[in-house]
Amino acid sequence: MIELAGVTKRYGEKVVVDDLTFAVRAGCVTGFLGPNGAGKSTTMRMMLGLDRPSAGTVLIDDKPYASLPEPLRHVGALLDARAMHGGRSAYDNLRCLALSNNIPLSRVNEALEEVGLTAVAKKRPNGFSLGMAQRLGIAAALLGDPRIVMLDEPVNGLDPEGIHWIRTLMKDLAAQGRTVFVSSHLMSEMALTADHLVVIGRGKLLADTSMQEFIDNNSRSLVRIRTPEPEKLRDTLASQGITATETPEGVFEVRDEPVERLGALAFEHQVPLHELSTQHASLEEAFIALTGETTEYRTGPLAPSAGDPVLAAPQPARTES
Numbered sequence: 001m002i003e004l005a006g007v008t009k010r011y012g013e014k015v016v017v018d019d020l021t022f023a024v025r026a027g028c029v030t031g032f033l034g035p036n037g038a039g040k041s042t043t044m045r046m047m048l049g050l051d052r053p054s055a056g057t058v059l060i061d062d063k064p065y066a067s068l069p070e071p072l073r074h075v076g077a078l079l080d081a082r083a084m085h086g087g088r089s090a091y092d093n094l095r096c097l098a099l100s101n102n103i104p105l106s107r108v109n110e111a112l113e114e115v116g117l118t119a120v121a122k123k124r125p126n127g128f129s130l131g132m133a134q135r136l137g138i139a140a141a142l143l144g145d146p147r148i149v150m151l152d153e154p155v156n157g158l159d160p161e162g163i164h165w166i167r168t169l170m171k172d173l174a175a176q177g178r179t180v181f182v183s184s185h186l187m188s189e190m191a192l193t194a195d196h197l198v199v200i201g202r203g204k205l206l207a208d209t210s211m212q213e214f215i216d217n218n219s220r221s222l223v224r225i226r227t228p229e230p231e232k233l234r235d236t237l238a239s240q241g242i243t244a245t246e247t248p249e250g251v252f253e254v255r256d257e258p259v260e261r262l263g264a265l266a267f268e269h270q271v272p273l274h275e276l277s278t279q280h281a282s283l284e285e286a287f288i289a290l291t292g293e294t295t296e297y298r299t300g301p302l303a304p305s306a307g308d309p310v311l312a313a314p315q316p317a318r319t320e321s
C-alpha cells in the first residue's frame with residue numbers, strides 16, 4: 001500500500017504537484033493518468049524518495065521510502081528505461097543492483113528470463129532498442145521480488161507483442177496480491193489493464209475511482225438507431241421532445257435517453273428498426289471530458305485550407321479563472 005497525504009511540489013513559483021492525497025492498494029493495477037506535464041513523473045519520483053515534496057508525506061507500507069531497509073525488496077520501479085549503465089552488460093547491471101540490495105544472485109537470471117532477455121544477458125544496454133531497454137528496466141524493477149511495483153509509461157517503445165506482454169505481466173503481479181502502480185497518458189492502454197484509476201491534471205487530483213465508475217461518471221451513453229423510414233422516426237422523436245443527430249450514413253444518434261424508452265417508442269409508433277444499440281463512451285472520451293480544461297499542451301484546430309492542412313503548433317491551454 002502506498003499512501004500520499006497532501007503531497008505538493010513547487011519549482012520556484014510553479015506548483016507542479018498540488019496537494020495530492022490518495023492511496024494505492026494491493027491486489028489490483030492502479031493506472032495513474034494525466035495529460036503530458038500533469039505531474040505524474042514528479043509524483044512518482046517523490047513516492048520513491050528521489051524528489052523531496054515541498055509539503056505532505058508519502059508512506060510505503062507505513063514508512064517513508066528512505067527508511068525502508070533494502071528498498072528494492074519492497075518497491076521495484078521503472079522510471080527511465082535508459083538509466084542503466086550502458087557500458088556494463090545487462091547481467092552485470094542487475095548483478096550490481098542485487099549485490100547492493102542483498103538480493104540473491106539467482107534472481108538476476110530469473111528476472112532476465114521473466115522479461116525475455118536471457119539471450120542478450122551478456123550484451124551492453126547501449127546497443128539495445130528502446131523496447132529492450134524497457135524490458136531491462138522492468139527486470140530491474142522485478143529483481144527484488146517486491147510487493148510494490150511502480151512503472152512510469154512502461155509501454156513506451158514496445159511493439160504490439162511487448163505491449164501485450166507488459167499488460168499480462170501487470171495483471172499477473174496484481175493477481176499475486178502485489179501493488180501495481182502504472183502511469184500513462186494513453187487511455188486506451190489503461191482501459192485494457194487498470195482496475196482502478198488515479199487521474200491528475202495540472203498536479204491536482206481529478207479522480208480516484210474504479211475504472212467502471214470513472215467511465216460512468218465522465219461519459220455519456222449514446223443510442224444508435226437505423227430505420228428504413230427516417231421520416232417516421234424523426235416525427236416520433238420530435239413528438240416526445242427527444243433530440244437526435246443524424247450521421248451522413250443516415251444513423252440517428254440519441255444521447256442520454258434509455259434504450260428501453262426509445263425501443264418502446266419505435267414499437268408504439270410502428271417505426272421499423274434495423275438497429276437499436278447502446279454505445280458507451282470509451283475511456284479515451286471520458287479522459288478528455290475530465291482533463292480537457294487541465295491539458296497544458298494541446299494541438300490546435302486543423303488549418304482550414306483543405307488543400308494544405310497543417311497542424312497548429314501546441315498552445316498553452318487557457319488559464320482557469
Ligand SMILES: Nc1ncnc2c1ncn2[C@@H]1O[C@H](COP(=O)(O)OP(=O)(O)OP(=O)(O)O)[C@@H](O)[C@H]1O
Pocket residue numbers: 011016034035036037038039040041042043185
Ligand atoms: N526539475 C524541474 N524543474 C522545473 N520544472 C520541472 C522539473 N521537473 C518537472 N518540471 C515541470 O513539472 C511539470 C510536470 O512534469 P512531469 O514530468 O511530472 O509531468 P508528467 O505528467 O510526467 O508528463 P509526461 O506525461 O509528459 O511525462 C511540467 O510542467 C514540468 O515542466
